[in-house]
Amino acid sequence: MKDNPMQFVLSEDQDMLRDTAFAFARDELPVSRLRSLRDAGANQGDPEAAAKLAELGFFGVLVPEAHGGSDFGMVGMGQIMEAVGSTLAITPLLQTAVIGASALALGGNEAQKAERLPKIASGAVTTALALDEGAHHAPLAVATEAERNGQGFTLTGAKRFVPDGHTADLFIVAARTFGQPGDSHGISLFLVPRDADGVSVLTLNTVDSQGAAHVSLAGVSVGEDQMIGDLDKGWDLLEPTLDRARAALSAEMIGSAQAAFDMTLDYLQTRRQFGQLIGSFQAMQHRAAKMFTELELTRSCVSAALAAIDEGRADTPELVSVAKARASETLHLVSNETVQFHGGIGMTDAHDSGFYLKRARVQEALYGSAAFHRDRYAKINNY
Amino acid sequence: MKDNPMQFVLSEDQDMLRDTAFAFARDELPVSRLRSLRDAGANQGDPEAAAKLAELGFFGVLVPEAHGGSDFGMVGMGQIMEAVGSTLAITPLLQTAVIGASALALGGNEAQKAERLPKIASGAVTTALALDEGAHHAPLAVATEAERNGQGFTLTGAKRFVPDGHTADLFIVAARTFGQPGDSHGISLFLVPRDADGVSVLTLNTVDSQGAAHVSLAGVSVGEDQMIGDLDKGWDLLEPTLDRARAALSAEMIGSAQAAFDMTLDYLQTRRQFGQLIGSFQAMQHRAAKMFTELELTRSCVSAALAAIDEGRADTPELVSVAKARASETLHLVSNETVQFHGGIGMTDAHDSGFYLKRARVQEALYGSAAFHRDRYAKINNY
Amino acid sequence: MAFDETEALDGFRKEVRAWLEQNCPASMRTPMPDEEVVWGGSRETFRNPDSRAWLEAMASKGWTAPTWPAEYGGGGLSRAEARILEQELKRLHARPALFSFGLWMFGPALLEFGNEAQKKRFLPDIVHGRTRWCQGYSEPGAGSDLADLQTKCEDKGDHYLINGQKVWTSYADQADWIFCLVRTDTSTKHEGISFILFDMASEGVEARPIKLISGSSPFCETFFTDVKVPKDQLVGEVNGGWQIAKRLLQFERSSISAGGFGGTGGSGILGPEDYAKMHVGTDALGHVADGDLRGRITDHKMYAKAFSLTVQRSTQQAKAGQEVGHTASILKYAAAKMNQDRHELLVEALGTEALGWDGDGFDPAARKATRGWLRSKGNSIEGGTSEINLNVVAKRVLGLRDHQ
C-alpha cells in the first residue's frame, strides 16, 4: 500500500474549491483585517469572518453528507487552510471544521453525530480541543482526572494554551480514566460546554493576536453520553484527529510561508540600494532560490500528508510528521528572511512582516514542534 | 579563577617557536610531501620527518627540563601542531610529544620518568595511546581486561583504530582492573612494547594516508612497574592527558582549516568565470566571509584551551570541548567549501583539496566528534 | 481513442509479448550486476554471452531505439507502441539491452540537426551498439562557463584541423567516436561554436583517465593535436553548434538530477540510522543513543522524503499537463544536497569505521560509503554547479534580474 503513490493532482472540484478559498481570503480576509482586529484589541476571534466561512460551507468539508456536510475530505480542507494561512486570517476552522468535525465523525456515536455534526457543519457551534497541560505538545502526558460518579464523570485538571479556548462553545477535553501520564491506554475524550459549572477560562493575549486560553476544570461533571469514543481508548480517536489537525495546520503554514515569500520577492524586485534592485545582488538571489527550493519540497510533503489521510494509507502518521516538521522549518526560515530582506521597514509594526513572523512561532509550537515530529518520525521508523 | 581571562598574546619565545615551526612545515613538510608518501604506498608514517622534528626539539616541548625537555607548555605545543596541520604533515607529535610525554610527566613515577621521558624528548621512542575499542570515542567504555598475575598483569582485549599504532614503539594501553565498562573507577594505564608477546598489530590503510592500526592483546603480561598512575585510578591521568591531546588536535585542525581557506581565497582571486574573477561574485564573497568569521571565532577557542591547560584553569575541560567541537565544525565547513569553490579541479586527485577533506574527517572523529563534545559540554554544565 | 486503433495496439502488445518470450534470454531477466552492463562499441566484451544475443535481437527490431525512424535502424514505433514495449519489458524484468550516450544524447540531437547522409551513416551503428560515443564538451579553462571553450577548429579547405583539450570526457578511453564542441570563430562567444564528429582512433587524439579524490573514474582528459576531420562530419551550420549543445545539455541535466550517472544513487543499503544504532549504540527503547546525531539524521531523512515526494508530484503534474518547470528547476540542486548530506551522516555514524581506504581491517560496506562520500562532493559540481542552479532558479524562475 505504501508503494502506490498518493494523488498529488487536484480534482476539478478541489481546484474550484481552492480558487474559491483563495479569492475569499484575498477579498474578505486580507492581512489588513488582522491588523485592524489587532488594533481594536483582538484576542476575540473574528465572528464576522466565521459567519462568512459558514455561508461558504467550509465548516462542513469533513462532515458526512448525512449530517449536513459535503464530506469533501482533507485534500479539500487543506486548500482552504492554505488560503486562510496566506492572509493570516483568524478563523475557527482548525479547531472546529477539522478537529471538532473529525473527532465526532471518527469517534462519535450516532446520537452524538446527529446532535453535533449538523451544528458544526453550519457553523452554529464552535469547538476547541483542550489537550495539552504543559508548554510543549505532549498528548500522552494527559493528567487531568475523570473520576466516575453516579451519572457520569467528574473532570478535574488544568489545560494550558487551548487554541480558540477563549471563543469556542464546546470543549473536547482529553482526560485520564485509567493509568498514568505517559500511557496511551486510559485516556478518554469528553464534550464539555464552556458554560458548564466548574469550567473557568482565562483569555490569553497572544503574540499573534489570535488569542487562546488557559482552561481549568474544577470538578466539572459530565454525563456518560458526553464521552466520545470508548472508555480508556480515547487515544485511538485522539491520534488520527491530531494527525488531521497537524496536516491541516501544515497546509495553513505553507500558505503563510508562500505569501511571505511572495511579498519578499516583490520587494526584491522593486526596492533599490546603491542604485540597483536588491534582487539583483547574487547573495540575495541565492538565498531567495534556496527559500523557493524549501517551499517546493515542503509543498509536496503537505500534499502527500493530506492525500494520505483521504486514501487511508498506513504511512499517514509518518507523512504527517514529515509535513509538520518540514512546514515548521520552512516557515521558520522564510519568516526570518522576510524581515531581514525588508530591512528596517520590516522591523516596524507598520509593515506586515512582523505578523508572519509572530504567527509562524504559534504555528510551529502547535501540535508538535519540528523536534517533536523528528522524534516521532524516528520512533515510527524504529531508530 | 574562571573569571581572570587567560593569556591570548604569545610570549616572544612562543612567537619565535611559531615562526620556526611554520617555516619548517613550509620548507620541509609541504603537502607535496604527503602526496609523494601517499603515492609510495604510505601508511608507514614519515620517519625522516620525525627525525628532523626531533632535531628541532619538538618532542620535548611538554617534557620537564630535568628529563631533557624544554617544558615549554601547551601554548607552545599548539603552535607546532598548527604549523604541521597547515601542511597536513604526517608526524608522531600528537601521540608521542603530546600524549606520551603528558601521560608520563603527569602520572609516571620517578623511575618511569627517568627511563622514558628523555627518550621521548629526543625522539628515540615513539608512543601510541591504545584506548578506544569501538568506532566512536568512548574512553569510559574500556573493556580490555588487566588480570593480576604473579609478577604483574595479563592484558586481554582488542583496540580499534589506534593512531600511530602501526609505527609506535610503545603502547599506552587503557585496561580495566576493576568495575564495568562505563565506570571511571577501575581503569588503569599500562606501558606495552609493540614487540611484547601476545601483541598483534593490523596496519590500516586510511583515507588520509596517515595509517593507523587495530591492536589486539592476547594475554600480554606486563610487570607491575609498567603501570602508569595508580591502580584503578587511571582515569585521573587519562582525562587530563586526553584534554591535552584534544587541544593539540584542535590546534592542528585550525592550521589545516586556515591553510585550506587560504588556498581557496587564492583561487577566488585568480580563477575567472564568465569573464569575472569568481571571488567577485557576491554569493561567493558572503560564503568566504562566513568561513573567515568561523575561523576567527574558532581560533580564539583553540588559543583559550591551550592557555587554560598551561594556567591550570578549573574550566579547562569545558574550554577543550568547545575548542574541539568548534574546530570540527569549522574544518568540516571549510574542507567542504574548499572542494566546492574549486569546482571540477577540486574533485581531482591531482589537486590538494581532497587531502584536506580526507584528513579533516580523521581529525573530526579522533578523541570525540563535535556531537561528543557538545554532549560533554552540556554534562559539565549540568543540563 | 478510436476502436480500431485500440485493437491494433492490443495486437501489437500480443506480438511484442510473444517475441520477448522468444528472444529475451533467461539470464537477461535477472537483476544486472554493474560489470554486465553493455555499453557496446569496439571494446565491448559481453561478460555475459547472453547479453550479446539480447542486444542483437533487440537491435534487429530497432527496439534499442524504439521511436527512431526505421530508415535509420530505429523501431519506428509510435509513442503508444513504445509505451507498450516498455511495459512488456518491465513485465519480464528484462535488462536494458544497451547503455549508450548515442541513444540517450547524440542520436536524438542528430535526428533533429543532422543531414540525411549523417543520419544514415551514424544512427544504425548506434542502434546496434556497434559504435560507442563520448561527449567532448567541458574544457579546463571553461568550467561553469561552457561557451568559453577554446578548442580550435580550422578550415583547411578539404578538411578541418582540430587542436585543443577537453576534460571530464566520460569514457573517452572506451569510446569509438566523439561528438565535440569546437571553436570555429574566435571573434564571438556563443556564435563561434560548431558541433563536429570524429573517430577517436584518428591521428592526434589522446585520452587520459582522471583519478578523482574518490579513486578511479570514467572521466578523462582528452587531447587533440592536429586532428584531421573530414568536412562532412560537421553537424548543422558552421558556428551553429551552440543550440545543438544546449539541446544536449537538457538530456544530461535531467539524467543527473534523476540520479543517473555520477553515482548519486548512494552507497550500500544501510542508512546512517542503521550505522548509528550499530556503532553509537541505542537507549533502553532501542533508539539511537545520541539524540543530537539522531535529530540530524532525521532532518536529512525528511529532506530525502520531501525530495522523492517532489519527484512524484512533478511527474504526476506533468502527466496531467500542468506546468512543472519551476518545480523541476530545483531538483538538481536538491539531489546534490541530499546525497551529500546522506554521505556526511553515514561517515559520521560510522566513526573510525569510515576512515578506511583499502586493505584489511574495515567493513567493505563502510569503505564503499567512504568512497561514496568523497564521490558525492562532485554532485554539486558536475552537470552544472549548485551555484549555477541557484542563479538559474533566481533568474528564470523567480524573475530576479542582473545588475543593470
Added chain:
Amino acid sequence: MAFDETEALDGFRKEVRAWLEQNCPASMRTPMPDEEVVWGGSRETFRNPDSRAWLEAMASKGWTAPTWPAEYGGGGLSRAEARILEQELKRLHARPALFSFGLWMFGPALLEFGNEAQKKRFLPDIVHGRTRWCQGYSEPGAGSDLADLQTKCEDKGDHYLINGQKVWTSYADQADWIFCLVRTDTSTKHEGISFILFDMASEGVEARPIKLISGSSPFCETFFTDVKVPKDQLVGEVNGGWQIAKRLLQFERSSISAGGFGGTGGSGILGPEDYAKMHVGTDALGHVADGDLRGRITDHKMYAKAFSLTVQRSTQQAKAGQEVGHTASILKYAAAKMNQDRHELLVEALGTEALGWDGDGFDPAARKATRGWLRSKGNSIEGGTSEINLNVVAKRVLGLRDHQ
C-alpha cells in the same frame, strides 16, 4: 615612566579617591535600574534626586568628559589620569553620571571638525548634560546606502532652509538638538553632503516615535519642513560632511557590536537550557530530555563562548599593539547571529509559554524573552546590515574585488 611622573599620578589618585568619597552619593554606588539612567537635556526628570547632585558634581570637575580640554568644560586629563579616574570610579561601583550621544559621538567629532566658536558654544552644555543630542542620519529611501540621503539643505543667503525626512532617529522626541546629515549638492553623491546642527524646537521639526514589531522603541521618524538654520551651525566645509559622518559611524558600530544599544544584551537571566529543563523535562541524569534541542542549544552556547573569547582575544591583542582590525570586523555580524540564535532557542524551549504578548497567564520573564526575540531581529539590520558587514569583510579584509 619617570619617577616624578609616577609620583604625580599617585598624588592624582589620592586626590580623586578623596573627592569621590566626598561627592559620590551612596545611592550612586548601587546598581542602576533602567529608569534611573540620566540622559540629561531639558526633559531630564532625575527620577533619583541623588543622580542630579552626582551629575552636577562630576560636571563641575569636567569628569563627565575627562579627556576633553578644560576650555570646553572637559576634565583636561591625560590618558593616564583618565584611566586612574576610571579605576577609582569602578572601585566605588559608581554609576555613570551621564549617558549621552553628545559625549559618545557628537562631542569627539566636533572637537576634531568644529570651529572654535562651535566648540565653545556646544561642548560645555554636553559636559553638564544641559543639552541632549540626537543623530539625524538614516532616511527611508537610503537604508544601507546611507550616502544616498536626500534631505535638502538650501543656502538662502543669511540662513539654510532644510526640508526632508529622517528615520531611525534614536530619542528624537527626547532630544534638544540634532546633528544631521543633509544634501547641499544634488549633482554628486558623497561630496554633496554637509553636517549641520539645529535646535529640535525649531519651527517645522516634528518627531514621531516608531512602533516596532516588538512594541514601543526609542526610534523616531523625524520630519523637517522649511526649517531655518543659522549659517554658523554648519560644521566643517559645505559638502564636506561625509568624512565627519564616517568618523561618527565608527563610534556607533563599535558600541553596537559591543552589545551597546539595540538590546543585544539578551533577555532575562535564564538561558534556553534552563527553560528546556523546565518545560521540556529532564532524563534520569537530569539532562534535557530532548537530545535534538539539547544539541542545538549547546551549539549556540559554544558559539557564544567563542564570541566572548574572541572579544577577549582582540582586546588583549590590541593592548599588545597587534593589528586586530580583521578580527574586529566580524564581531558585529557574529553578535547579531548569536543574539538571534539565543532568542530563537529561548522561544523554542519556552513552547507555548513564549507565545504571550501582554495581560495575564504568562510568566513575565517569558514575555520579556518573547519581546526580546522580536527585537533581536533588528540586530542584523541596525547599524549596518549583516549583508553589508559580509561585503566589508569580503572586500576590505579578504581583498576580494567587485566585478570589473
